[in-house]
Amino acid sequence: QLQLVESGGGLVQPGGSLRLSCAASGFRLDNYVIGWFRQAPGKEREGVSCIGRSGGSTNYADSVKGRFTISRDNAKNTVYLQMNSLKAEDTAVYYCAATKNLIGICVINSRPYDYWGQGTQVTVSA
DSSP: OOEEEEEOOEEEOTTOOEEEEEEEESSOGGGSEEEEEEEOTTSOOEEEEEEOTTSOOEEEOTTTTTTEEEEEEGGGTEEEEEEOSOOGGGOEEEEEEEESSOSSOOOSOSTTOOEEOOOEEEEEOO
16 A cells, blocks of 8 residues: 655754655655645645655745755665744645656656555644
């Protein structure tokens, strides 16, 4: 059974940092492009970042560029999202997703992604 599990969310003050992890079970993540998405209450899900199979291709939403960094450790079958300089507007449930449908690129549009985790809550508040 293919499963993605996010972890690392929590409550942090504005300006703080968190590192989210997306761990896979039942399959090898290095065969997949991985994306991070988030959904705040009352808002649509939005793409945050993505990373290609080898880690050479990455993409970020404008709202997180310069603050978030995506990376992957294929040996640990895990993808990370390092989030720095967090703002209140980063508050959301964060999801990771996987797809084999992209070759050579990654996109932060949710449509190509087949497998999704259950999400982890990130709350940025003083």
